Amino acid sequence: EYAHALQVAWRLRTGVRWLDEFLANYLFLLGLAKARPDLAEPLLAFSRYLSRLEPERRSLSAYERRRGNLQSALWFQAQFTLKSQEILERKGDGLLLAFLQAAPLDRKKGHRILLELFPELRAWFAAFGLKDAP
Template identity: 50%
Template sequence: MQVLPHPFVPAQASEGALLRARALQRYLLELRTALLSYGAVPPVHLMVLSESDWRARVHHPYGFPFQRTSLKEGLYVFLPKQYPERLIWRLREVLIPAIKRVGRPPGQPDDFLDLNLGHEYAHAVAVAWKLRVRVRWIDEFIANYLYLLALRQALPELYAQALAWGQLLAQLTPSQPSLSSYERKPKALVDQLWFQGQFTVKAGALIEARHDGLLKGLLQASPLSKGGVHKVLLGLEPGLKEWFAQFAPPRNSPKTSPGGIPLEASS
């Protein structure tokens, strides 16, 4: 393993991945700089690993960027040295229906995956700022919002790309579009991507309308709790109620809140 020491984004890279790790380290440092005005950002470790090094350290499937975050054990983001061909082809296959609707994507699948490392970094920041509530869709939505807000301030050209990817993904057709279904695992790749598209488009709309207003409100309400976060979100952004309704289960299904909690219990 090769090491790229840094006080804020220390990196480790498998043999042959040093240049890639250095470029991604710079990318995350740009996001960090944008987020510093809102609060302290602790070190987040970047791991750029070959498949063998990956499998020796984590049980997560090799390919997609992901984060492993704990204030006690440290904040880590993982990215492969090279994306497996099977993953790239699977992404291309899943995206075909959306591409037919809206046209060519803003880049190649590996561009999307590299860009999405910023989303995983945002998860780590959310943990540090006590914004994680362990309701999957809310944690994903908040991470998307943080990621896009940082991109808009630090790397506007990549912000535009991220929005374009979100608009493309939002054109997919999920098998289960309700937010309560998002809490159940595993989910089909098309569903995961569709939800990410929806979260990206909505987060982008909130940023364009009120810039960082939602983040400032969330930080004032921190630490967020699983039971109270829905009320906090609606208090800060009343318009989210109408957006939540778009993900409601069919009428003959039990009525639940977006977190999967019966509405009677969450009101």
């Protein structure tokens, strides 16, 4: 929830539930790496465990409409956390800096920046039943 507060303060809310949740995970991991790096690996290990869940609904549109159950919610959080960690390992705070420069964010701006910085996310989106950026 602290990461969501930062999103509001920094005008980084997009109005897209999954994208805001993804960004909150990224911000949380960024802060955790600086403040409590000893907690990052247990969180990532737990996320790897949760990523093996098999929820019935895996589409971002279902997530957006709050369709699903606890298993689905945990699976999505794990996916967002693990992808956020990959982004942090590759570009550090680059995504945050790009988002801050573009603030205030909206749906289109958030998606555009993600794909400009990380075009390989198109394949990640496909795992959620999307052909391209949502």
